[in-house]
Amino acid sequence: xxxxxxxxxxxxxxxxxxxxxxxxxxxxxxxxxxxxxxxxxxxxxxxxxxxxxxxxxxxxxxxxxxxxxxxxxxxxxxxxxxxxxxxxxxx
Numbered sequence: 001x002x003x004x005x006x007x008x009x010x011x012x013x014x015x016x017x018x019x020x021x022x023x024x025x026x027x028x029x030x031x032x033x034x035x036x037x038x039x040x041x042x043x044x045x046x047x048x049x050x051x052x053x054x055x056x057x058x059x060x061x062x063x064x065x066x067x068x069x070x071x072x073x074x075x076x077x078x079x080x081x082x083x084x085x086x087x088x089x090x091x
Contacts, residue, residue: 001079004056009086017041018049019087022072025059026080029069 009015020039024030032050036043050070053059058076061068076083 001057001075002082004058005079005082005086008052008056008058009083009090014049014052015090017045018053019090021046021049021053022058022076022083023087025070025072029062029071031067031069033067035070 009019017039021035024035024038030038032043032046035041035050036046039046050059050061054061054070057073059070060073061070
């Protein structure tokens with residue numbers, strides 16, 4: 001998981017926005033539209049980042065397709081200290 005976190009947040013151009021998305025999701029679950037509004041990002045940009053975060057096991061979504069909520073995974077939460085270390089470099 002640590003390698004995935006470094007890749008997602010430091011090793012690619014979208015890292016700063018992914019950090020912002022994860023920060024919002026650790027505050028409370030949100031759907032892509034809520035994230036886009038809250039962060040001032042395009043909806044398609046947010047869904048792209050959510051797909052990347054989901055593929056790497058950082059976030060998971062609820063069962064409903066329309067307005068599905070995203071949550072940090074338990075596995076991600078086990079590595080929250082690493083995320084904070086990485087986020088400090090990105091922010």
